[in-house]
Amino acid sequence: MTGEKKGETHWIIPDGFIPPESSGTQTSHESICVLNLQEKTANVNVSAYFEDREPLKDIHVQVHRERTSHIRTVSLEKDGQKIPEGVPYAIEVESDVPVVVQYSRLDSTQPELALMSTMAYPLNI
């Protein structure tokens, strides 16, 4: 598999939403799941695009070599700004080395949980 680049550097998730409420034992959350199969750390920038305001760009995250990181979007922060809960938005993930990105959401707003997941869309294939 010489020459295989083990992912892409630019990924899009159009349906982002941080559920503002939880019930039961599990907390509602979204995760941006990144796998870095490279031999070095990936420097990842996450940007959030909204329906009616300017984007929140380039929140920096690192994912180490041969590691995964399941990034909770509620934890992302830049200059004191966070992604607001309960608001429809979209996610852009850029990395300095190729990685693979999947998006999952767990919603326990109403009793009992719901799950959804999809691979992110790679822009630069």
Added chain:
Amino acid sequence: MTGEKKGETHWIIPDGFIPPESSGTQTSHESICVLNLQEKTANVNVSAYFEDREPLKDIHVQVHRERTSHIRTVSLEKDGQKIPEGVPYAIEVESDVPVVVQYSRLDSTQPELALMSTMAYPLNI
């Protein structure tokens, strides 16, 4: 990333369905989630294809530059015609500039909600 076109102009979602009932605090709905990373507004046409009747074509929607729109299918309307609830159909999304499209459905027909999501299928890659 010079030359990257930041999406596609033609997307397909074969499994559309507007759940006719809701329970609990959340309303059943479908969303066509569009992200426009361009420097100008995207003019988007949504068409609905059915199992046993002629398609409802070219319902027009705009998505502004560097914005996302999570379009609720129940809100789409053209010449007084809407997508009927409780009927299996399929969705075509065409845009005059490249965008990225994801489809999600929340169903609270029975108590407690269910979620599903998938990236739309890009036709013109």
Added chain:
Amino acid sequence: MTGEKKGETHWIIPDGFIPPESSGTQTSHESICVLNLQEKTANVNVSAYFEDREPLKDIHVQVHRERTSHIRTVSLEKDGQKIPEGVPYAIEVESDVPVVVQYSRLDSTQPELALMSTMAYPLNI
């Protein structure tokens, strides 16, 4: 969009499973959702592959021009043979003209429903 073929002729869904039980008002089921954007009828063959027996091949279905069909797998039948319920299997969809295929499952085995969906994997791109 001259020359765009509007889909693919060969699609795979590795995770098939017909839930044998239902509860509440909604029946557990799987759907193979096909959209035919061509100007003529699509002749579709669905095959089922199992973990421990020979495949059930080439169950024939038609999808008319500019129509969608959300095919319930429980309804598929060939020479009196059907896909058994409660058994892990995989699905192959072949069409004589390009189509787009998505797979969805609704499971109401336990009270309240669960949903999952994914675009099928196109083999011949």
Added chain:
Amino acid sequence: MTGEKKGETHWIIPDGFIPPESSGTQTSHESICVLNLQEKTANVNVSAYFEDREPLKDIHVQVHRERTSHIRTVSLEKDGQKIPEGVPYAIEVESDVPVVVQYSRLDSTQPELALMSTMAYPLNI
């Protein structure tokens, strides 16, 4: 369809998680669903990557010709090592012949079940 290779040999699933608890009649589990459309057995290696420890590499599985295998991740074992429950991880699937891979999770941690599914991401297309 001469020359069609019927899948890929390298697939990635960034969001792996074995739910540690179940309720109701269905057991929480993840499945890596593999379809082998070849005329010979596929030798498959599954590797698990974690957030804070070294990967568990090359757990060997076979999938016979014209068969599917819905591999429960909780059953995977190598030299007495298993994938731990309740820990975020990522999955790499490598096969000596082209196959198609889908990932699904059923979570019944809270009463009533939740489902999610996505096609794995093919690395070497």
